[in-house]
Amino acid sequence: MSDLWWEKTVIYQIYPRSFMDTTGSGTGDIAGIISKLDYLKELGIETIWLSPMYPSPTDKPYHLHDCGYDISNYRDINTEYGDLEQFDQLVAEIHQRGLRIVMDLVLNHTSAEHPWFVESRSSRDNPKRDWYIWKDGRGKNGKKPPNNWTAMITGDAWKYDEHTQQFFYHEFLDFQPDLNYRNPEVQEEMLNTIRFWLNRGVDGFRLDIIHALFEDEQCRDEPFAIPLPFTSKYGLIKKTERQLHLPETIDFCKRIRETVDEFGGKFLVGEVHGPAEDQRKYFGDVANGKSDGLNLVFYFNSLNTLLNVKKVKSLIKTAESSFADPLLPTWVFSNHDFPRRIFRLKNDIKKAKLNAALQLSLRGVPCIYYGEEIGMSNPTLDPKTSKDALSHHLRLLPAVSRNLIRHFGLLLNRDEARTPMQWSSTENAGFSPPEGLPWLPVNDNFKRCNVEQQEKNPGSLLHCYKRFLKLRNNSPVLQSGALKIIEHPNFPSSVLAYERYLVDAPAKCLVLLNLSNRAEHFSVPYQNGEILASTLSQSKVMVANKIALEAWEAVIIEVEGIAS
Structure with missing residues (x-):
């Protein structure tokens, strides 16, 4: 652990x-x-x-x-x-x-208002010029973007700067110029x-x-x-x-x-x-x-x-x-x-x-x-x-x-x-x-x-x-345990089940989630079972390892042994 x-x-x-x-x-x-x-x-x-x-x-x-x-x-x-x-x-x-x-x-990226970028766009030979990504444009007047790169969702990834007559690259919005990590x-x-x-x-x-x-x-x-x-x-x-x-x-x-x-x-x-x-x-x-x-x-x-x-x-x-x-x-x-x-x-x-x-x-x-x-x-x-x-x-x-x-x-x-x-x-x-x-x-x-x-x-x-959260914070199994999805004929098709467990520890947590609009009744195929938490009840109990899950209810059960 x-x-x-x-x-x-x-x-x-x-x-x-x-x-x-x-x-x-x-x-x-x-x-x-x-x-x-x-x-x-x-x-x-x-x-x-x-x-x-x-x-x-x-x-x-x-x-x-x-x-x-x-x-x-x-x-x-x-x-x-x-x-x-x-x-x-x-x-x-x-x-x-x-x-x-x-x-x-x-x-x-930085803001276009960052002093680094203000310096960078001031002239082509400024010491901060290479802190950002500047490229010549394409076309006979250099006004076409350097390539076909797009920004995330918002169109072209290049913006033309009239002062220095080059494009700067922005993966996001055009006031967020990308830093040049090759520098x-x-x-x-x-x-x-x-x-x-x-x-x-x-x-x-x-x-x-x-x-x-x-x-x-x-x-x-x-x-x-x-x-x-x-x-x-x-x-x-x-x-x-x-x-x-x-x-x-x-x-x-x-x-x-x-x-x-x-x-x-x-x-x-x-x-x-x-x-x-x-x-x-x-x-x-x-x-x-x-x-x-x-x-x-x-x-x-x-x-x-x-x-x-x-x-x-x-x-x-x-x-x-x-x-x-x-x-x-x-x-x-x-x-x-x-x-x-x-x-x-x-x-x-x-x-x-x-x-x-x-x-x-x-x-x-x-x-x-x-x-x-x-x-x-x-x-x-x-x-x-x-x-x-x-x-x-x-x-x-x-x-x-x-x-x-x-x-x-x-x-x-x-x-x-x-x-x-x-x-x-x-x-x-x-x-x-x-x-x-x-x-x-x-x-x-x-x-x-x-x-x-x-x-x-x-x-x-x-x-x-x-x-x-209280249960998780007090449970080494939930904090650090492994996870295994459990397939068992006892479990209804609408119920997702997985174990959380620590190697060589007898007790484990069984998580059951009823992902449906109908209640489900079934038995839990383990030696012992105690409900530690439910989404819909603070005092839910099991009788003879039988459980009733309401629609859209999830429970965490402390169990021992292997699903039989």
Whole structure:
């Protein structure tokens, strides 16, 4: 059994702008996070991941900045949240409660307002010119992009700069120029930035879109593929041969790992999109039970997975084969870029409870998005008034393109997944003081969906999360055990069953999930069985190893022996 804390942790993502506003500015702040640390401790999570809080041009119109994911200074705190002194206090308060803190680090690109880029675009011979990716255009006047590369969803990946008459590369929005990681100075600067925050006591980093760091050195065209209208004028779905998952990116991830390991007891979790086999590469090479790349990688296959036996079983089997021991999958069902999980579950609280039990009983590291524990949902917000720069690009696309984006499980307006945390039924849902105006509208359902009300209701989703988190935190089997899917004739076809177990330990946990609208009655084929937790009851018992599962109920049972 591992003694590495991050292998047994539970991560909770906070989007700072939307968590807790103590000043009435309408924007969440560091003091607000500190004020809710006891809530998080009682909830049962251990590691807090903070979306970016660095300086960013958030004073500009919303369609010209990315709410912190376009950084203009990597070694400071945006004044809308506080300052470095308050951040240091936050780190101390987190550690005082036995919790951990992970910062969001955007290594791939900066803001166009970053002093490095301001220098870089000032002239072709500026010392910072090679810190970014500049290329001559094509065509007789050089006004055509250097190649056919597309940005993620939003069209061409090149923007022409009139002043220096070259194009710069941006994998994302055109005010987020990509850094040039083929420049050793850039690599050292970013590794030293990691050291800067580790010296301030942070426990690790979530690495934003880490698979996009390097691009083809020769800037060759991507191969053409299936034409779709939301990609670019070249009409192609970008393949990853030239822009994503390059071997040099994997090598640099190993350098990041070496840097983090200088400090001991820290960890890295990467945002890597693509098939599980591509995600697996970012763990690096495995030898003597250890890997030399990223410690963890988000397993995004779960985001769109429907709750039926076939789909969930396939999800688990892929994770178990792709991230076999000593690797671990990181289970994420919602985040700041995707629809909230309960939206996919059609606002069904029973299904949300079952989903929580699934996430907290699988082998690997669970990552919970703020508000998920109370079932916060996506409101419908007008894209014309969106605070999300990406949505302003997407709403100009033709209807067929927008429908395709929805089909792939993406949000046309990410504001809908970022609304203020719903703490109470008071004005502004308790997020801002009554006189404040939250930066995004509070969801209309806040009076019936909030922490205060669910705290009072033992049958709430919040208490279900607490129940399963407490069990997981006190169970070495659930924290570190292996997983085996159980096929047995006693189990109905609508029930998914898997064991969590430690080698050479007699007791194991049997997880049963009834993924259907009907109740199921059957016997559990083990020597002994005691129900440790249920999604729908706090006092469920078994009689002679017989169990009755309600529709969409999940249970964890302590059993002994082998299924007979």
